[in-house]
Amino acid sequence: xxxxxIKIENMNKWFGxxxxxxxxxxxxxxxxxxxxxxxxxxGKSTLxxxxxxxxxHQKGSIIVDGTELNEDTKNIEHIRAEVGMVFQxxxxxPHLSILDNCTxxxxxxxxxxxxxxxxxxxxQLEKVxxxxxxxxxxxxxxxxxxxxxxxxxxLCMEPKIMLFDEPTSALDPEMIKEVLxxxxxxxxxxxxxxxxxxxxxxxxxxxxxxxxxxxxxIVEKAPTKDFFANPKSDRTKLFLxxxx
Amino acid sequence: MTQKLxxxxxxxxxxxFISIIDVSLNSFYKINFTNFLPDTxxxxxxxxxxxxxxxxxxxxxxxxxxxxxxxxxxxxxNFNALLTLLIIFIIIKSIPPSMSWMILDANISGxxxxxxxxxxxxxxxxxVWFKRFMYGMYPNELHWRINIAFILVIALxxxxxxxxxxxxxxxPLYYVVIYPIIAFLIIxxxxxxGAFGLEWVETGAWGGLSLTFIVSFFCLIFCFPLGMILxxxxxxxxxxxxYISIGYIEFWRGVPLITVLFxxxxxxxxxxxxxFFMDKLVRVIIAITLFEAAYCAEVIxxxxxxxxxxQYDAAKSLGMGYWKMQxxxxxxxALKLVIPGIANTFxxxxxxxxxxFVVGLAELAGMLALAKTNPEWLGFAMEGYIxxxxxxxxxxxxxxxxxxxxxxxxxxxx
Numbered sequence: 001x002x003x004x005x006i007k008i009e010n011m012n013k014w015f016g017x018x019x020x021x022x023x024x025x026x027x028x029x030x031x032x033x034x035x036x037x038x039x040x041x042x043g044k045s046t047l048x049x050x051x052x053x054x055x056x057h058q059k060g061s062i063i064v065d066g067t068e069l070n071e072d073t074k075n076i077e078h079i080r081a082e083v084g085m086v087f088q089x090x091x092x093x094p095h096l097s098i099l100d101n102c103t104x105x106x107x108x109x110x111x112x113x114x115x116x117x118x119x120x121x122x123x124q125l126e127k128v129x130x131x132x133x134x135x136x137x138x139x140x141x142x143x144x145x146x147x148x149x150x151x152x153x154x155l156c157m158e159p160k161i162m163l164f165d166e167p168t169s170a171l172d173p174e175m176i177k178e179v180l181x182x183x184x185x186x187x188x189x190x191x192x193x194x195x196x197x198x199x200x201x202x203x204x205x206x207x208x209x210x211x212x213x214x215x216x217x218i219v220e221k222a223p224t225k226d227f228f229a230n231p232k233s234d235r236t237k238l239f240l241x242x243x244x
Numbered sequence: 245m246t247q248k249l250x251x252x253x254x255x256x257x258x259x260x261f262i263s264i265i266d267v268s269l270n271s272f273y274k275i276n277f278t279n280f281l282p283d284t285x286x287x288x289x290x291x292x293x294x295x296x297x298x299x300x301x302x303x304x305x306x307x308x309x310x311x312x313x314x315x316x317x318x319x320x321x322n323f324n325a326l327l328t329l330l331i332i333f334i335i336i337k338s339i340p341p342s343m344s345w346m347i348l349d350a351n352i353s354g355x356x357x358x359x360x361x362x363x364x365x366x367x368x369x370x371x372v373w374f375k376r377f378m379y380g381m382y383p384n385e386l387h388w389r390i391n392i393a394f395i396l397v398i399a400l401x402x403x404x405x406x407x408x409x410x411x412x413x414x415x416p417l418y419y420v421v422i423y424p425i426i427a428f429l430i431i432x433x434x435x436x437x438g439a440f441g442l443e444w445v446e447t448g449a450w451g452g453l454s455l456t457f458i459v460s461f462f463c464l465i466f467c468f469p470l471g472m473i474l475x476x477x478x479x480x481x482x483x484x485x486x487y488i489s490i491g492y493i494e495f496w497r498g499v500p501l502i503t504v505l506f507x508x509x510x511x512x513x514x515x516x517x518x519x520f521f522m523d524k525l526v527r528v529i530i531a532i533t534l535f536e537a538a539y540c541a542e543v544i545x546x547x548x549x550x551x552x553x554x555q556y557d558a559a560k561s562l563g564m565g566y567w568k569m570q571x572x573x574x575x576x577x578a579l580k581l582v583i584p585g586i587a588n589t590f591x592x593x594x595x596x597x598x599x600x601f602v603v604g605l606a607e608l609a610g611m612l613a614l615a616k617t618n619p620e621w622l623g624f625a626m627e628g629y630i631x632x633x634x635x636x637x638x639x640x641x642x643x644x645x646x647x648x649x650x651x652x653x654x655x656x657x658x
Contacts, residue, residue, distance in 0.1 A: 054557055081563030091558035095576050095654075104572055105562035150558075157562060 005030045005161060005192055006051060011060035013046060020046050021057070022216045028161075033193045035203040035224075038213035039239065044196045047213070048163045051194065052083040065160060081109055084154030088166040090146040092138035098125070098149050099134040102156045110157065117156070124152040128182045144175030148182050155186075162186065164195040200244060204228060212236045252300045253311070259297030263290035267333045271340055291329055298325035346630075357620055369624040370631050373615050377631070380451015380606055382435075386443065390454050393434040397427045397461070424465045431458060447525040448604065453635065455607040459529060460594045466533040467593070468586070471540025472579075476570060478545055489541070496538035502599055504531050509603035528600050536593050543585035547578035580654045587647030591640050608632055 006028040013021040020043045028034055036044045049055040050062060053069050053076050062069045064079050093101050102121035106112045112120070125131040128148035130141075138146055147167055154162060164183065168176040180202050187193055187206040197203070203210055203224060210227040212220040212235075220227065220236045231237050267290045269275045278286045298319050306312060318328045349364030352371060360366035370377070379387050400423060404415055435458075438444035450458070477489030496504075508531035509524055516522070551574060559569040579586075598609035606614055612628040615621060 049557075052561055054560060077563050077565050080561055083561070085557075085561035087554055087557060087561075089552075089554050091552075091554035093555065093558070093573055093577075095580065105564060108568050108572060109563045153562070 003030060004028060005065050006194075007061075007063040008051075009061050009063075011050065011057050011062060013043075013050060013055065013057045013059075020216050021050070024060070024218060026211070026218065026221075028192065028194065031190050031192055032208045033187050033191075033206050034195070034209050034211060035207040036194065036196045036211045036213060037198060037200070037203070037239070038219075042213040043216040044213050045165050048085075048165055048194055048196055051161075051163060052080050052085055054085075077109075081105075081157055082159050083161045083163060084157055084159035085163045086147070086150050086154055086165065086167045088169050090138070090143070090150045090170070092146055092150055092153070094138050097135055097137055098130065098141070101138065101149060102153045105153075106156050121152070121156050124155045125149070127155070127185065128152045129178075142175060143171045144178045147171065147175075147179045151179075151182055151186070161192045161194070164193065164197065166196050166198070168197065168199060198243060200228075212239065214239075249303065249306065252303075253306070253308075256297040256300030259293045259300070261297075263294035263297065263329070264332070264336075266290045266293075267336050271337050290333065291326065294329040295322060295326050298322075298329070360624075365627050365630075366624050367627065369615075369621055369627050373611075373621070373628075376452060376615065377608060377611050378452045379454055380611060381449040382445060382451065382454075383443075383449070386437075386445065389434050389437070389442065393431050394454070394457070396430050396434075400426060400430075419465075420469055424462070427465075428462070447523050450525065451606040452611050453608045455600075455605065456594070456597050456639075459525075459532065459597045459600060459605075459607065462529045463532045463536055463593055463597075464590055466529075467536040467540050470533065470537035472544055472575070474537060474541035475544035475548060478541065479548055493538045493541050496535050497542070499535075501532070501535055501596055502602055504535050505599055505603050507531070524603060525605060528603060528605060532593070532596070532600075536589065539589045539592075540586065543582050543589055544578065546585065547580075547582035548574065550581055551577055583647055583651045583654070587644055591643055594639060594643070595636060608635060 004027040006026070008024050008026040011021060011024040012019065024047060026047075036047065038044050046055055050057050050069075051064060053062075057069075065082060067075055067079055069076065069079065092098075093104070096104060099118065099121055102124060103114070103117040106117040106120060107114060122131055122134065125134055128151055130145050130148050130152070133141060133145060133149070138149070141149065151167075167183065168179050171179060176199070180199060183193075183195070183202065184206055193206075195202070195207075207224045209221060210224050211218055212227070212231075212233075214235055220231060220233050222232070227236075228240070231240060266278065269277065276286060278289050281289065299322060301311065302315055302319055302325075303311075304315075306315075319325050345364045347364070349362040350367055351360045351362050351364070352367040353359055354368050355372055356368075357366075359368045375384065375387070379390055382390060404419065433439055434442070435450065436445060436447065474489050474493060477485045478493065480486045480489070505528060508527045512527060513522075555573055555577065556569065559573040564573070597607055600607060601610035601613060609632050612625075612632055616625040616628055
């Protein structure tokens with residue numbers, strides 16, 4: 001059994017009076033792929049946003065790669081540099097070219113020389129097959145291309161963990177596949193991944209474990225095969241019957 | 245085209261033509277060829293004829309391009325047709341008197357008041373006072389110092405046009421920090437003098453358009469960075485910084501500029517130690533800068549607020565700290581969005597500079613106010629103010645054109 005890279009214990013989070021996450025316990029081992037699913041409003045996105053502290057939790061602890069997330073700012077930026085994140089709305093920087101989107105953080109956060117950062121960026125863009133679009137601006141690309149660029153941008157920081165927040169939900173159906181392909185390739189490369197998604201095909205293909213969340217709680221957590229073959233909770237069964 | 249339509253169009257056009265000819269003759273040559281009619285009818289005839297004419301040519305579709313667009317845009321109803329004619333006639337009527345005042349009956353020759361014999365404008369006044377309007381009370385033989393200082397400052401400002409990869413990195417630093425300092429030193433030592441063997445000229449003697457430029461220039465380059473910091477401060481999560489920024493902005497937006505200027509020159513020195521001296525012009529520039537920075541801050545804040553939260557999330561998730569995020573991701577986008585608003589603020593700033601007259605500094609409009617009370621040149625305020633309006637209009641129009649260019653240059657698709 002290998003060590004856990006993410007360890008969440010009794011984590012609780014409130015938005016005002018509303019409790020979004022209730023007693024979350026989760027351990028993710030290195031190189032594992034976790035898929036998080038559940039109905040909207042169940043706290044899936046909030047959970048992974050807590051892992052790189054885009055949201056702050058109020059109770060419990062989150063330990064990422066041996067560092068606990070707390071008020072210490074220096075820590076946070078260090079953690080964030082090691083945890084890549086891909087968003088539903090891509091969130092590319094529209095004023096920068098695709099290449100500059102990818103080199104910005106390596107140059108200014110990791111202090112790589114410009115040339116080196118560009119080589120690295122081209123390599124990552126190559127992997128997601130949009131190297132030929134490097135000089136264009138995000139607004140000139142299709143949704144699928146933008147999302148693949150966002151993946152490349154996160155990879156340029158050479159993160160240890162990748163978080164995906166519904167990466168295909170804002171895409172046209174025919175573009176979903178190209179993004180999923182890029183993610184499958186990444187998974188096969190051995191990246192630790194936590195993916196919030198409704199793409200059950202993707203879950204079956206790459207996930208080691210599937211987590212089902214509802215109303216801010218982890219309802220079920222099981223190895224992929226068991227999760228789909230014989231879900232234990234009724235709530236999970238209902239959910240699966242609706243989306244499969 | 246049916247026969248009836250054709251007849252109507254010809255008839256209508258002729259009626260409109262007659263009405264315009266009538267007004268033009270009346271206006272330019274004082275001929276009234278309808279004076280056999282009663283006065284009121286004669287006066288209203290062109291309007292009546294024109295309206296009937298426009299009524300006759302009003303068709304949904306005729307196939308004649310010009311006519312169709314005329315019908316669609318101005319000739320949509322009798323009332324609109326009447327308004328259109330009224331506006332055209334007023335323009336025709338007002339051309340001759342203004343032309344004759346400004347050009348035909350105006351004087352420009354000579355160099356004293358006696359040269360102005362015509363009933364029109366006296367441009368001699370502007371000609372004689374031109375140097376004063378440009379340089380204020382600055383000694384005539386030293387005007388070259390102002391000219392050279394301006395040329396140097398403009399030349400240094402154009403350095404940004406040289407596009408070398410190596411230099412590019414330092415441009416923001418250059419424009420925000422180095423350039424203002426160099427420009428200040430040039431203007432201070434060259435125009436003010438007192439060193440390098442140059443005769444000292446006190447700032448009270450500076451004036452005219454050159455002073456307008458100096459005040460606007462320094463206020464513009466200082467108020468922008470200050471406004472940016474205040475805008476960021478107002479959105480800070482640290483309560484102390486946020487409340488200081490809010491307090492600052494609300495204070496300066498709440499007081500009239502004229503009181504600020506007055507305070508800066510009358511009240512401010514009272515709080516300073518006896519032997520501490522700060523030039524009046526410097527105090528005025530600081531006062532206007534602080535005042536306008538509050539406006540800039542609110543404009544920039546508008547831009548910051550219009551950026552989606554995802555941009556902040558993305559920058560943070562890449563490990564960028566606050567300043568890196570603002571410098572490379574947020575501000576470049578926000579500033580692009582606020583170009584029209586900033587241009588607006590800057591134009592208002594330039595047009596506010598005449599207010600420094602209240603503390604005894606006479607820039608262009610101030611010089612006019614002085615000149616019009618000169619006993620030898622009484623009664624030419626009109627010429628002076630028209631002259632100043634034209635100059636201000638040129639400056640402001642150039643600025644607004646420039647802002648359009650910037651907007652086009654930095655336009656990106658979202």
